[in-house]
Amino acid sequence: MYQKLRTSFEQYTKLTDEEFDSIKNEMTLKSFNKGDYFVKSGQLCKHIGFLVNGISRVYYLEDGKEITSYFNYQDRNPLVSSFVSFLTNEPSYENIHIIEDAEMLIISKESLDKLYESSNNIQKLGRLMAEHNYVLSMERIYSLQHQSAQQRYELLLKTYPNLLNTIPHHYIASYLGVTPESMSRIRKSIAGS
Numbered sequence: 001m002y003q004k005l006r007t008s009f010e011q012y013t014k015l016t017d018e019e020f021d022s023i024k025n026e027m028t029l030k031s032f033n034k035g036d037y038f039v040k041s042g043q044l045c046k047h048i049g050f051l052v053n054g055i056s057r058v059y060y061l062e063d064g065k066e067i068t069s070y071f072n073y074q075d076r077n078p079l080v081s082s083f084v085s086f087l088t089n090e091p092s093y094e095n096i097h098i099i100e101d102a103e104m105l106i107i108s109k110e111s112l113d114k115l116y117e118s119s120n121n122i123q124k125l126g127r128l129m130a131e132h133n134y135v136l137s138m139e140r141i142y143s144l145q146h147q148s149a150q151q152r153y154e155l156l157l158k159t160y161p162n163l164l165n166t167i168p169h170h171y172i173a174s175y176l177g178v179t180p181e182s183m184s185r186i187r188k189s190i191a192g193s
Contacts, residue, residue: 045085054102
């Protein structure tokens with residue numbers, strides 16, 4: 001579990017054993033059951049989770065309808081948090097719903113800030129991970145604004161190839177911004193080509 005964490009971190013910067021141990025010592029392992037929430041809309045998000053296994057879905061409500069923003073999955077986007085709430089100390093507008101039993105290594109904002117103060121390299125790690133998450137956000141925005149539903153579905157197949165048989169189809173339709181019926185038509189169209 002900690003080796004997976006270190007390998008993930010070292011995609012961004014090399015850490016000394018001392019630096020990694022200081023991060024590890026500030027984290028707590030927490031288990032979530034399918035159906036649990038990491039944070040609900042209206043709550044303060046005071047932690048970041050590193051997904052060791054499992055899947056979460058980030059969504060918000062608009063006119064009573066759930067709109068899926070993205071999924072957290074260990075191989076694609078393992079950092080779990082309502083980042084706006086975490087950074088601004090304002091209530092979250094998002095819900096982070098656990099859709100498959102999960103384990104996360106959790107760190108609080110206070111602990112993270114303390115780590116940033118203790119090491120320029122850990123601060124660099126945080127910056128590079130934040131930059132990576134920013135790029136993922138911009139890719140998602142571009143996809144929603146400039147790609148057709150079929151193009152978004154094809155991108156989903158490439159981005160999350162192992163998830164399509166795991167995630168309920170109405171969540172995927174919500175992520176694509178289409179009705180479940182439209183998604184079925186897109187799937188049939190791609191399967192038929």
